[in-house]
Amino acid sequence: MTTTAAAATIKPQNQATGTAKRAGLDYEDVVVAALQLVETRGAEALSMRKLAAELGVTTTTIYHHVGGRDDLILALIRHSSAQQAEIMIEGQNPADRIQSVSEHIWSSALDHRNVTALAHQVGATSLLAMPLELALARELQAAGLSGAALRDALRAILMCTAGFLVVAFRNEASISAEYRSSELWSEVIDEQIDAETTQALCEPPDVFLLFQQSIRALILHFITAEPSPSKQRPSKKQRNKGATHD
Amino acid sequence: MTTTAAAATIKPQNQATGTAKRAGLDYEDVVVAALQLVETRGAEALSMRKLAAELGVTTTTIYHHVGGRDDLILALIRHSSAQQAEIMIEGQNPADRIQSVSEHIWSSALDHRNVTALAHQVGATSLLAMPLELALARELQAAGLSGAALRDALRAILMCTAGFLVVAFRNEASISAEYRSSELWSEVIDEQIDAETTQALCEPPDVFLLFQQSIRALILHFITAEPSPSKQRPSKKQRNKGATHD
DNA sequence: GGGGTTCTGTAACAGTGTGCAAGAATACTA
DNA sequence: TAGTATTCTTGCACACTGTTACAGAACCCC
Incomplete structure (x- = not known):
């Protein structure tokens, strides 16, 4: 339930550099968090505010790193697409x-x-x-x-x-x-x-x-x-x- | 642009009975207005408030007559389904x-x-x-x-x-x-x-x-x-x- | 230390669906 | 006809949604 826990487990080292602010989030951090949110809680659970809460930041941070909702979804899809690339025929x-x-x-x-x-x-x-x-x-x-x-x-x-x-x-x-x-x-x-x-x-x-x-x-x-x-x-x-x- | 025009063209007789209030709307009136709204302005144009404005009423009226958004869409689909029933094989x-x-x-x-x-x-x-x-x-x-x-x-x-x-x-x-x-x-x-x-x-x-x-x-x-x-x-x-x- | 860039939060805007409480308009009834 | 009951309609609010302007921290570099 602690919203910052997810971000902490992903990038704990950057959390130490800055005292309080500067979450140290990356483009990819946001995308994988969004992907994880979608995979665990469903497609309709992906909202800017929910994702921001999951990361322990505000929506503005997401907008700054990856852009609007469409950009986020597209990046998320690209990420998931790369994961399921190799297959056995x-x-x-x-x-x-x-x-x-x-x-x-x-x-x-x-x-x-x-x-x-x-x-x-x-x-x-x-x-x-x-x-x-x-x-x-x-x-x-x-x-x-x-x-x-x-x-x-x-x-x-x-x-x-x-x-x-x-x-x-x-x-x-x-x-x-x-x-x-x-x-x-x-x-x-x-x-x-x-x-x-x-x-x-x-x-x-x-x-x-x-x-x-x-x-x-x-x-x-x-x-x-x-x-x-x-x-x-x-x-x-x-x-x-x-x-x-x- | 006059929002009450649509309702007036559909049911002008009931508009005369009541002086000002009581729009005289029916279950079917709302549904056909919603269907018309969807067909002319697209599926994403169907919102409770837009439909209510088109009918010259408030959203609560729609809720009273046909129910929530899902009920409205289902009724709309049923209406459209009956229209396109007969075909030539x-x-x-x-x-x-x-x-x-x-x-x-x-x-x-x-x-x-x-x-x-x-x-x-x-x-x-x-x-x-x-x-x-x-x-x-x-x-x-x-x-x-x-x-x-x-x-x-x-x-x-x-x-x-x-x-x-x-x-x-x-x-x-x-x-x-x-x-x-x-x-x-x-x-x-x-x-x-x-x-x-x-x-x-x-x-x-x-x-x-x-x-x-x-x-x-x-x-x-x-x-x-x-x-x-x-x-x-x-x-x-x-x-x-x-x-x-x- | 100062300047510039990068990042983040606050607050707000314009939407969305929905429900509650209240009042007006009609219908029914004695 | 008077009074009650039911139906209809509204206003307002709540909890959301995506998005953005503005301001202020935090960091990097010189």
């Missing part, structure tokens, strides 16, 4: 390795769910997952893709993953749980849909299993797709239908 | 019709992007898109799916759509545009990835085109998948590999 064939990276993006986001939620709020998820994005690009290239085809495959996998993650996060939050899809379906009575299906839609989802399955389908689709010569974009979805049917 | 074969509904979910979210963003913030997107979710279930059933298989297909399509929508919204917002994936790739120098690919990853994405393509792949995967007997869940991804390869 498993699998023998290219598809398995791409799947492995995708699942690593998933588990990494869940491991740092608070930072991920924060990055999602400010629209900087790419900044957080950039190292994994790079690893994904490498594996896609190892699968034979390159250029526009690789770009499309990578983006599709990332966007799809983001969607599943959003739902996974939402299902964790106990707030407004009565507005989840499975709860809403329990009140649906539609004669066009048989009872067994309606009941199945009321069951809570296994988001990760569905994620694995869907990503797998996407990977196979983009790997086995014909190598599109540069950037042709014929009239809308005609191309997609033909490509997947033949 | 095109296509001859089942896959095309499922694709049509999916794209309708997309365009509907973009047409009401502010409400969608708001629903996304409070985690009630299912509440907003429930009518379209129902239409999607019907088309999936028409394609021969039912029970757990239909449930999984529906959820996969919805989650994937949500992911693409998040990115589409993010790319629209001009704030923090320098943290988009395409901008970050312009600073990447990786010898394992060839230059052509790196350059392709710097190009701005055509999110809708990718959405169409990916959803198509998902639909074909879930439609042509074997009818899984009830709810077997064998060891992780072994099943997925076998199902899609054979």
Whole structure:
């Protein structure tokens, strides 16, 4: 509960130089304190005043060292991104390795769910997952893709993953749980849909299993797709239908 | 600029009954005013005080009629959901019709992007898109799916759509545009990835085109998948590999 | 020691959601 | 019609939020 304890444990040596004032804080000190605050108490616990109290200073100090709230969050995301850079990619064939990276993006986001939620709020998820994005690009290239085809495959996998993650996060939050899809379906009575299906839609989802399955389908689709010569974009979805049917 | 003008245009008759006070506001009046405020001035423009000023009353009146902010947003979403209920489904074969509904979910979210963003913030997107979710279930059933298989297909399509929508919204917002994936790739120098690919990853994405393509792949995967007997869940991804390869 | 830079605190501004207590306007009732 | 009861509305306050102008310490260097 002693607010200065956190700062003291981080930098005790500078606390000794100055008698009372001059907390001896650094840019990085503030950022790691903010990151720690977010990871332990959640994304909504990050406010300038709370962080300042945690550091034993005033908000003005934070503004002087790292800038406004957006700068702080961005710095925090960068810091967390560097931490979760190295990964272990498993699998023998290219598809398995791409799947492995995708699942690593998933588990990494869940491991740092608070930072991920924060990055999602400010629209900087790419900044957080950039190292994994790079690893994904490498594996896609190892699968034979390159250029526009690789770009499309990578983006599709990332966007799809983001969607599943959003739902996974939402299902964790106990707030407004009565507005989840499975709860809403329990009140649906539609004669066009048989009872067994309606009941199945009321069951809570296994988001990760569905994620694995869907990503797998996407990977196979983009790997086995014909190598599109540069950037042709014929009239809308005609191309997609033909490509997947033949 | 006259704050009472909005309320007057909505309910001019009740303004005449009471001499000065008693604004004559209804539950629905507040909700439609909030919806209008969100649609015209954005999701972040919805505050209790701004809405109250728009209606020519005080915040307490809103609290009395519809409740707190969450209740207001939920009511707003329900109202908007009922408006965008009826749709036109095109296509001859089942896959095309499922694709049509999916794209309708997309365009509907973009047409009401502010409400969608708001629903996304409070985690009630299912509440907003429930009518379209129902239409999607019907088309999936028409394609021969039912029970757990239909449930999984529906959820996969919805989650994937949500992911693409998040990115589409993010790319629209001009704030923090320098943290988009395409901008970050312009600073990447990786010898394992060839230059052509790196350059392709710097190009701005055509999110809708990718959405169409990916959803198509998902639909074909879930439609042509074997009818899984009830709810077997064998060891992780072994099943997925076998199902899609054979 | 003096001057300049760097850091920090105080206080304030303009917002946000929310709740309490009181009064006005209407509806109901005897 | 008079009086009560209920519904509606307001004013004010509380506890927050991000942000900044100003002033004064603390430090470094000469």
